[in-house]
Amino acid sequence: MTTRPIKIAPSILAADFSRLGEEVRAIDKAGADYIHLDVMDGHFVPNISFGPSVIESLRRCTDKIFDVHLMIAPVDPFIEAFARAGADIITFHPEAGPHGHRTIQAIKAAGCRAGLSLNPGTPVATVEPLIDDLDLLLVMTVNPGFGGQAFIETGLKKIAALRDMIDRSGRRIDLEVDGGINFETAARAIDAGADVLVAGTAAFAGGPDRYADNIAGLRGGA
Numbered sequence: 001m002t003t004r005p006i007k008i009a010p011s012i013l014a015a016d017f018s019r020l021g022e023e024v025r026a027i028d029k030a031g032a033d034y035i036h037l038d039v040m041d042g043h044f045v046p047n048i049s050f051g052p053s054v055i056e057s058l059r060r061c062t063d064k065i066f067d068v069h070l071m072i073a074p075v076d077p078f079i080e081a082f083a084r085a086g087a088d089i090i091t092f093h094p095e096a097g098p099h100g101h102r103t104i105q106a107i108k109a110a111g112c113r114a115g116l117s118l119n120p121g122t123p124v125a126t127v128e129p130l131i132d133d134l135d136l137l138l139v140m141t142v143n144p145g146f147g148g149q150a151f152i153e154t155g156l157k158k159i160a161a162l163r164d165m166i167d168r169s170g171r172r173i174d175l176e177v178d179g180g181i182n183f184e185t186a187a188r189a190i191d192a193g194a195d196v197l198v199a200g201t202a203a204f205a206g207g208p209d210r211y212a213d214n215i216a217g218l219r220g221g222a
């Protein structure tokens with residue numbers, strides 16, 4: 001049992017793209033804490049999703065925190081555009097580099113909070129030199145690119161190690177988990193130390209009438 005408040009960040013990747021504005025309004029009303037926006041470029045990951053213009057349009061549909069996960073390379077030339085579109089948090093992958101610290105500085109200069117995302121194959125040690133400047137750590141429990149994949153168990157050890165690192169830092173840093181999160185894996189990720197759960201499939205399952213129950217079920221893992 002954790003006493004940390006748990007935030008739910010539905011990924012709109014699993015929403016009905018033909019009604020995206022309505023979907024964002026519905027998931028906001030259902031109790032989402034953050035709206036998770038997965039940006040994919042077909043180069044850093046093998047899929048293409050959407051870019052700043054879609055985010056700018058969705059900004060008019062909700063006041064919730066826009067948690068923008070950039071699965072793109074390079075990152076730096078696009079930071080301003082995502083900040084202008086309405087991003088509150090911008091998370092990038094160290095492999096999209098080469099200068100992670102410079103990217104964090106650029107995200108902050110653009111007025112956003114900065115996050116770093118670790119793929120299943122990226123070591124926890126990557127975070128250490130950057131932790132004093134980060135606001136969010138995102139542990140990927142699938143290889144990025146697609147929703148609906150199975151949870152990769154080794155992510156739990158990584159979450160526990162990062163929880164320890166965050167607690168030792170004394171800083172307020174969100175520890176977010178993303179990929180294959182359902183009611184069962186949510187509970188295990190929370191036990192390991194996560195406090196923000198990204199869910200696509202499990203959040204949007206069953207259509208708008210189910211969203212509030214889906215979010216409550218995910219949060220219920222606490």
Ligand SMILES: O=C(CO)[C@H](O)[C@H](O)COP(=O)(O)O
Nearest residue numbers: 011144145147148180200201
């Ligand atoms: O970043 C992602 C994929 O790269 C998605 O956010 C993630 O996979 C969520 O989808 P699901 O909950 O269906 O696994």
